[in-house]
Amino acid sequence: MKNFKRRLLQLTFGAFSGIGIGFLTALTFSTVFKAANFLPSAPQFVSHFATHLQAIWASTFIWATIGLLFSGTALIFEIEFWSSLKQTIVHFLISYLLFTPLAIWAGWFPVNSLWLLLYTLIFVLIYVFFWIIFSQSIKAQVQQINQLISKRSRNC
Amino acid sequence: MHVKFNISPRFSIPFISINTKTESADLLQLGRNIERLISKRLIVGQSGAKTVPIPLYQIIRFQTAEKHVVCETIEATYRVKYRIYELAKLLEKDDFIQISSSEIINLNFLANLSASPSGVYQVNFTTGKHSYISRRFMTKLRKELLK
Structure with a gap:
């Protein structure tokens, strides 16, 4: 609920x-x-x-x-x-x-193949851009967590 | 380090003490490790008809398997009566952390994390096994490791 x-x-x-x-x-x-x-x-x-x-x-x-x-x-x-x-x-x-x-x-935008193609291209590029940012942030996050894990195991 | 037994009728309850000139991070950690080893914190697991008390430090992870919650140790897997959310609450002060809605792991068995090219976070255990952590719990894991 x-x-x-x-x-x-x-x-x-x-x-x-x-x-x-x-x-x-x-x-x-x-x-x-x-x-x-x-x-x-x-x-x-x-x-x-x-x-x-x-x-x-x-x-x-x-x-x-x-x-x-x-x-x-x-x-x-x-x-x-x-x-x-x-x-x-x-x-x-x-x-x-x-x-x-x-x-x-x-x-x-006017409904014709050129505009539709341009619109689709922009849409795809936005997602590709976000995916690149996203995957870089995933890599950075994993790296940071691994450093913290190593630090923790050294202290144990 | 020299280990010495101090035997006397005065000590009705046995205890371990560390004698030192100055306190150090290593010694504090040693104290925590000893405490963990002798910890009375147990969880009751079931293996068939057998009921087994399992010390928490031996547990690698708790996970949901076929609608039941099981706990995994190096030797065996036992069924436990708790739900994952109950265990998350129960173990929040111990070295355990929830990594998904269906799994809680012991941080002492955590080797490292890796990410697949498609962006799946994988948790690798010191035992060679692996599991997956959801993005929702990554922040919690980071906070826990920063403590």
Whole structure:
């Protein structure tokens, strides 16, 4: 029960973080592009809605879903006996498969093979970068623990 | 170091004392080692119908095997009546540390750690056997070794 509550809180926090990050990003873009009104997403996305308010609500839903997605997939790293590589690959696959339709719906990039390829490449590179950092930190951690073990055995 | 027996009817309960001019880290460790050797801390294990008292210092690890908790010594493996979380609490002041939700190890049998290329942390015992530590317990292990 305690665990369930913790997870629920984690997911709720994820959804609200998604809304926060999404809102601030949209606000920054609206300011940078000197928009007359707040643009929750690309103008093409906003034009699908009858009112501006509807577009904001739809964007809020997308931001919350993205937040939920990433806080939910973070749980993959808590699976005890999966290797870090397996966790990273599964996290990548789930995030890519669920995040891509949301990004397309939000109109973050045009749907054509060039953009999709570029988007996929960026997605893969981010994960490769994180995996390199991750594996280096694992090596450093093991080295440090081994030094502590040697120190302990010398004292025994 | 010279070992001397001091026999007298005054000593109703036998005890060991270390006589020295100054206290040193080596001597303090020797004291701890003697204490561990003569420790009355035992755990009751079962091997078939036989009930065996096992001194804690002889135990390499406790682990869950086929829904039961067993303890492993160099000679044999015994079934114990405790759950892993109960043992973790019971042994927190001893040289034992939990390395996963299903295993507790004796730090005195810990040789080193290694990591596989895919990022699995392996615990290597002085007995040549090995096990796995989950990332969640790595921080606890580090803290314990820093003590």
